[in-house]
Amino acid sequence: MPHNQRPRTGRAQTEATRPPDYTAVVIFRGVGEGRPYPDHGLTQSQWAKLPPQQVRLDTLVTVKRQLDLASLLDEDSTFFGDLFPHVVEWQNVLYLEDGLHRALRAALQQRQVMHARIYAMDR
Secondary structure, three states: OOOOOOOOOOOOOOOOOOOOOHHHOOOOOEEOOOOOOOOOOOOHHHHHOOOEEEEEHHHEEEOOOOOOHHHHHOOOOOOOOOOOOEEEEEOOEEEEEEOHHHHHHHHHOOOOEEEEEEEEOOO
């Protein structure tokens, strides 16, 4: 037997023993760098008028590639800002514009959804 092959155990891999697909373990749909959509010009007060709604984390594309660990671990990180992340829907893609740290906290708490304010640019 060649050295790079493992011996067969005689039993087929079951669903429980098979390694998960990449899509089964991702947090976000994608990680971007910068906003691919045009400037929406919304102010904080305009964002505040949008009602929060549930959004699945694995449907979001981030617009930030970098993360500040201190902000992630800070209990009061939303003290001066909106409690809900901001999501921009553009060309049928949901972009997480603000709230990366809150989204990651939700994922670390084993949650697959969070509440966010969603602005649809296409409509």
